[in-house]
Amino acid sequence: MAAAFGTVFMPEMAISxxxxxxWSxxxxxxxxxxxxxPGAHVLHYSSTCFEGxxxxxxxxGSVHLFRMDKNIARLAQSSRLLYLPELSEEMVSDMIKETVARFADEVPSPPGSLYVRPTHFGTEAAIGKAAVASSESCFFVLTSPVGDYFAxxxxxxxxLLEDNGMRCAPHMGMIKSGGNYASALGPISRARDDVQADQVLFCPNGDVQETGAANFILIDGNEIITKALDESFLHGVTRDSLLILAKDMGMTISERDISVTELLERAAKPGCEAALSGTAAVLAPVGTFIYQGKEYTVGDGQVGQxxxxxxxxxxxxxxxxxxxxxxxLTRVK
Structure with a gap:
């Protein structure tokens, strides 16, 4: 049996x-x-961000990184918004390329890949700094060979459509921080236990946003609908890439607010599709919405073309x- 996604790691990582x-x-x-x-800032006040x-x-046989520059820019932005020490984007790029090149021979062939996890966190030993940023930090690049997500x-x-709560604090949504994922664990765990949901689609006050770990996309005919970028949810690199490709194909891109009411109305239409976008799966199909005790099938409930x-x-x-x-693409080897 294959190891679970992201549980096998290359034996070395780059660190500074x-x-x-x-920076060292x-x-x-x-x-x-x-x-x-034990007093490290990250352990007490969650001063951490990462990329995937x-x-x-x-x-x-060549090895290529996908949209590395976009991920590095988002990591630098997350670091600034968490008031972590400034990251040199050139340093981050060099460390990512060095690490991937070191294990280039271990990069799986399609449909596998090498997952890259750059991580930045506060290390200052000061448990009295609950309201002060960490002046010291650590940055590392961890890698994990992964297989076919859809094996x-x-x-x-x-x-499960959740219209009472949020994934995280509104001003934190665009930061790829561990704390945001932790804050969604409770609702997701309850949804899994109570209604056998795979994920929670957070829709505070009826505004459809994102799930606990991925952006949300609705496809209605030739139109793609997804929430317009703001600071309340993650600006996904995969989301951005898919919208660009959809535009290339002549599709209509609607980045706007969408309500739960409109979502359920559109989902009931034949041929409607819904999906979650992210680095791991690219696009994962959604077949059912659960809302206020009722289940709603998306389109015909099958994988959309x-x-x-x-x-x-x-x-x-x-x-x-x-x-x-x-x-x-950035060629590494």
Whole structure:
């Protein structure tokens, strides 16, 4: 039986430490442990952010990172919004490329890939700094070879629509921070136990936003509907990529607010599709909405053809089977 996604790691990772005035030279260290003072800021006040991107092996054996620049920019933004020490985007780029190049021979062939997890967190030992940012931090790049996310076939996801709560504080949504994921664990766990939902689609005051771990996309005919970017939810790189490809295909892109009422009305239409977008799965199909004790089938409840077309188009670029017309790939080896 294959290991669970993201549970196998390369034996080394790149790491650098900020001591309050400068970053240490990057070095490769064992990835099975890290030493922290028990008073480290991150352990008490969640001063942490991270990214998720992938490296792909092409048929000629070369290895390419997908939209690394976009992920690095978002990591730098998350760090600024958490008031962590400033990250040099050049340093981050070099450490990512160094780590992936070191294990280039271990990058799985399609449909697998090498998952890359750059992480930045506060390390200052000061438990009295509940309202003060950490002046010291650590940055590392961890990698994990992963297989086909859909090895068992597409699973039609069940989403509980939650219109009373939020995934995280509104001003924190655009930060890819561990605390945001932790705050969603309770609602997701309850939804799984109570109604066998796979995820919770957070819709505060009826405004459809995102799930606990992915952006949400609705496909109605030739139109893609997804919430317009603001600070309340994560600005997904996969989401952005799919919208660009959909526009290339001549689809109508509607980035706007959508209510739960409109969502359920559209979902009832034949041919309507819903999906979650993210680095791991690219697009994962949604077959059922659960709202106020009732279940609503999305379209015909089957995997949508438009969703599959978009996912294939993105995968083909990532694996070098289609031309990279947008300059999204960075060759590492």
């Amino acid at each position: 430490w900020f001591d309050g005035s400068r 030279p990057s070095e490769m260290v064992q990835s099975n442990s890290i030493s922290l003072h 991107l992938k490296a792909f092996r092409h048929d000629d 068992g076939g597409d699973k039609m996801l069940r989403l 438009t969703m599959l077309k978009l996912r294939t188009a993105l995968n083909d670029i990532q694996w070098g089977k289609a031309e990279d017309t947008h300059g999204w």
